Every structure is written in structure tokens, then in C-alpha cells.
Amino acid sequence: MSFLISISRLKKRLENKQNNTVIVDVRFQLNDPDAGRKVYLEDHIPGAIYMDLKKDLSGKVEKHGGNHPLPDMNMFANKIGNIGIDHHTTVVIYDQSNDMFAARMWWLLHYLGHKKVYVLEGGYERWVSEGNEVTDEIPALETKEFHPVFQEDQVVHIEEVKEKMSDNKAVLLDSRGKDRYLGKSEPMYAKAGHIPGAKNFVWKDVLNEDGSWKKDDQLKSHFSSLSKDDEIIVSCGSGVSACPNVLALKAIGYKNVRLYPGSYSDWISYDENEVETKEE
Known part of the structure; x- marks a missing residue:
């Protein structure tokens, strides 16, 4: 499927030191909102940056608008710029396995007009099961400017x-x-x-x-x-x-x-x- 990236393809990007790749960890549990960040801090794919469903991928809950309203999209655009994403960046998003949170971030970036966005097939679970390297090291961030091109029809x-x-x-x-x-x-x-x-x-x-x-x-x-x-x-x-x-x-x-x-x-x-x- 065109919006997926395989473990092997991601590994090749990392091995070839393609610096225009940003990996985002979005693991989350609805019944324990702190669980995703905790497991990220324990270990994650090397170079991955964490984004939180509640704090980053959703906005403030009001009386109307639903339980996970869209974040302020200009603020979200600033956030993704701050973690090193611009329109030339290939973004790889992973969840624990093939779950809904990676697709949520994929959609947000799609809404902002970003084209090079992929969900990691099998997620963190498959990455680990295939014996790939993990780390607890938090990567240094290279700030970029992301200019959103809002897809209002989405x-x-x-x-x-x-x-x-x-x-x-x-x-x-x-x-x-x-x-x-x-x-x-x-x-x-x-x-x-x-x-x-x-x-x-x-x-x-x-x-x-x-x-x-x-x-x-x-x-x-x-x-x-x-x-x-x-x-x-x-x-x-x-x-x-x-x-x-x-x-x-x-x-x-x-x-x-x-x-x-x-x-x-x-x-x-x-x-x-x-x-x-x-x-x-």
C-alpha cells in the first residue's frame, strides 16, 4: 500500500544516513495516557521523536467538538517544524503495532499538505521482533520551518x-x-x-x-x-x-x-x- 513503509526500507534509509528522514513514535493507550511516553523513554527506534495523542495530536476538549478534537493546526505545524519536518522531509510514523494513532498523525500531516508521510508496517512490535536495534537516547532536534498548505476539503x-x-x-x-x-x-x-x-x-x-x-x-x-x-x-x-x-x-x-x-x-x-x- 502506497502509504506504508516496510521495516527493511526504513532500515536502508537509516543505514544510508538519509538525513531528510524524521521518525515519529506515537504509541499511546487510551486507558493510560502516560503509558506511551513512558515506553518511549524506556526504548524506541533510534532517532525517533515522541508525539502524544492528547498533547500534540489533539486539541483542548470543549463541550462540543468531540473527545479528541483537532489541534490548533498552525500550532501543530510549528510543532512539526520544531522536530525537524519541512516539505522535503520524509516522515515515518510508528505505533505499537498497526494501530490507529499512527494513522491519526498521518492524516494530520496529509491535512497540512505534506506528501512524504508513511506508516511503518507492523510498528514497533515488528521492529523489535525482527531483532532490530532500539535505544533510550533522546535525539537532538534540528528545527525547520514547516509552511502548511491546508487541505480544507479533507x-x-x-x-x-x-x-x-x-x-x-x-x-x-x-x-x-x-x-x-x-x-x-x-x-x-x-x-x-x-x-x-x-x-x-x-x-x-x-x-x-x-x-x-x-x-x-x-x-x-x-x-x-x-x-x-x-x-x-x-x-x-x-x-x-x-x-x-x-x-x-x-x-x-x-x-x-x-x-x-x-x-x-x-x-x-x-x-x-x-x-x-x-x-x-
């Missing part, structure tokens, strides 16, 4: 979601697990179910049983019920687990794919918004 907010759904102008995907989509369980929010009209495409279904990303032909089969002519809005609980679906759809040629960052947690923050619990 994001959609609640009023537009309502408008598009009421007029059947878009297809809305819910990337959460089936039980949460159907309202059978809800570990995080006060109201269970999904946004009316949303179709369930669980984000983990873009991965094989062994946790590897599905190949393009498998993804084409998985998303075959969706037309490339349709506008596709991708949501989840709070705009994080939707990102693997966005990445996968774009990888196989879906052009009109947009993220609803607030997602279900934003939707239910408005008392008047109804939720559904049946399959759609």
Missing part, C-alpha cells in the same frame, strides 16, 4: 454532516466496533448507538488476522459496496480510529474521502441529535 464538521446526510449527498461510515455501533455496549460515552444513516466499517477490518495491513486487492473487495463517485465521510468515536479507514480508502483510489473529526462524541454532545441502534 475535513467536515457537524452542520455539514447533517446537511449531507439529510440530502443523501454523502455516505457516512462509522469505524467503531460492531457492538458499539449497534449500541450493545458503550464503554466511553453516556449514550449508545450511532449517527443515523451511518454504515459500519470497523477500522480493524483493514488489517489481516495477523495484524498486517491488507493488500490493495483485499481492500478493494472490503470497500466494494462504496462507489468512488460518492462523497465518503468517515467517523468513529472521536476522530482517531476513523483514520485507518481514511488511509485505506485513499490508498485504493477513493478521492472524495473526508474525516469528521468530532465523530460520535461530538454528535451526542448536542441533546437534540438522535442516535440509531439498528444495522444500516
